[in-house]
Amino acid sequence: MQKKTLIIGGGVAGICLAHQLTQRNEAFNLVDDGKNVSSVVAAGIVHAMSFRRTLLSWNAMPFYKESETFYKGVESTLNTNFFHPLIVRRLFSSPEEALIWKQRLNDSAFQPFLREYSAEDERFGPYGSGCVDGFWIDSKVFISESLHDLSKRKLLLSDTVTADNFNPNTLEYKGIMYDAVVLALGYKSKETPWFFNVPVNPTKGQLLTVNWNNPVENTSLHRKAFALPIGGNAFKIGSTYEWNDTSPDPTEEGRERILNNATSITTDPLEVIDHTAGIRPTTPDRRPVLARHQTYKQLFIFNGLGSKGYMLAPSLAKQLSEAIIDNKPLAEELNPSRFNS
Numbered sequence: 545m546q547k548k549t550l551i552i553g554g555g556v557a558g559i560c561l562a563h564q565l566t567q568r569n570e571a572f573n574l575v576d577d578g579k580n581v582s583s584v585v586a587a588g589i590v591h592a593m594s595f596r597r598t599l600l601s602w603n604a605m606p607f608y609k610e611s612e613t614f615y616k617g618v619e620s621t622l623n624t625n626f627f628h629p630l631i632v633r634r635l636f637s638s639p640e641e642a643l644i645w646k647q648r649l650n651d652s653a654f655q656p657f658l659r660e661y662s663a664e665d666e667r668f669g670p671y672g673s674g675c676v677d678g679f680w681i682d683s684k685v686f687i688s689e690s691l692h693d694l695s696k697r698k699l700l701l702s703d704t705v706t707a708d709n710f711n712p713n714t715l716e717y718k719g720i721m722y723d724a725v726v727l728a729l730g731y732k733s734k735e736t737p738w739f740f741n742v743p744v745n746p747t748k749g750q751l752l753t754v755n756w757n758n759p760v761e762n763t764s765l766h767r768k769a770f771a772l773p774i775g776g777n778a779f780k781i782g783s784t785y786e787w788n789d790t791s792p793d794p795t796e797e798g799r800e801r802i803l804n805n806a807t808s809i810t811t812d813p814l815e816v817i818d819h820t821a822g823i824r825p826t827t828p829d830r831r832p833v834l835a836r837h838q839t840y841k842q843l844f845i846f847n848g849l850g851s852k853g854y855m856l857a858p859s860l861a862k863q864l865s866e867a868i869i870d871n872k873p874l875a876e877e878l879n880p881s882r883f884n885s
């Protein structure tokens with residue numbers, strides 16, 4: 545029998561779930577307050593590496609491949625263009641990092657993602673560079689086209705969900721009883737009474753769009769900052785990680801920090817044409833949260849996507865859709881009870 549789900553939150557988490565439920569032909573509504581400051585701000589870069597320790601990101605295999613297939617599928621269903629193939633070039637910070645990268649090239653776990661060494665790699669950075677396959681999602685297009693599609697299908701509601709208009713006992717919202725309700729609220733998770741004790745913390749990030757006279761088309765450069773070519777001479781340059789400022793406004797200090805970090809990539813002049821800020825939902829162990837509420841068993845949390853939301857969301861949304869529709873258990877390691885021990 546078809547179940548009806550209410551998704552609260554129209555960021556990459558909620559929207560990926562909407563697409564997964566659509567693919568399963570399930571009934572749902574998505575309600576969003578229109579105040580998104582994370583998924584639409586994100587650079588949308590997806591690749592399998594965690595550069596800081598030259599390791600694969602958590603669950604990179606299979607999440608990377610699943611996300612690639614997912615976004616290409618949505619792009620074709622919505623008849624739009626937001627998926628851009630990308631070579632992600634890491635500029636090494638030390639001879640040790642260069643050496644570890646070379647070891648990774650011979651490691652079968654890394655081989656599906658890393659590009660073979662080429663003489664070109666020596667041209668970049670003081671200690672050379674290495675490349676990994678990736679892509680970037682034009683986040684503004686992905687989010688706005690997805691919401692537009694939901695709106696056309698009369699599935700999108702515009703509202704702020706609070707304890708006054710939603711009853712977790714009956715799963716009733718605006719006179720409709722739902723079979724399952726998913727809270728995908730990003731950093732605002734603690735503002736509602738239902739999962740307020742799950743440690744989803746705000747981490748502010750700022751991004752610049754600059755004009756840079758550099759004829760690179762499909763390669764992003766990463767060291768202390770990243771530079772993502774988005775067409776013509778325009779590049780997105782970022783980003784900051786700020787834990788003490790939860791206002792979604794860009795700051796002069798953030799701009800200076802990004803431009804300063806960008807000197808690790810280039811000393812060319814960069815003309816700033818835009819400056820944005822957003823707030824990532826992060827957890828203490830940098831892992832997502834995907835679980836049922838302890839008391840209200842048909843109420844779910846989908847959160848903690850941190851700085852890798854565009855890679856994590858498609859697979860996690862699929863797992864959540866299977867929990868809702870097929871009653872499959874959710875992975876224990878994603879349950880917020882892990883923070884209690």
Ligand SMILES: Cc1cc2nc3c(=O)[nH]c(=O)nc-3n(C[C@H](O)[C@H](O)[C@H](O)COP(=O)(O)OP(=O)(O)OC[C@H]3O[C@@H](n4cnc5c(N)ncnc54)[C@H](O)[C@@H]3O)c2cc1C
Pocket residue numbers: 552553554555556557558575576577578579580581582583584585586587588589590703704705706728729730731732736748749750751782783784821822823824825846847848849850851852853854855
């Ligand atoms: C500067 C910056 C750069 C980034 N770059 C990348 C990148 O390159 N690659 C990558 O993968 N990730 C990146 N990220 C991280 C990525 O943006 C996050 O992982 C992701 O957006 C989190 O998505 P979400 O859906 O959980 O939350 P959100 O995007 O915050 O979505 C939550 C939605 O719920 C709505 N909402 C909240 N409360 C309510 C309520 N009570 N009622 C109704 N609606 C509500 C909000 O308005 C919002 O629309 C970046 C983030 C920042 C800030």
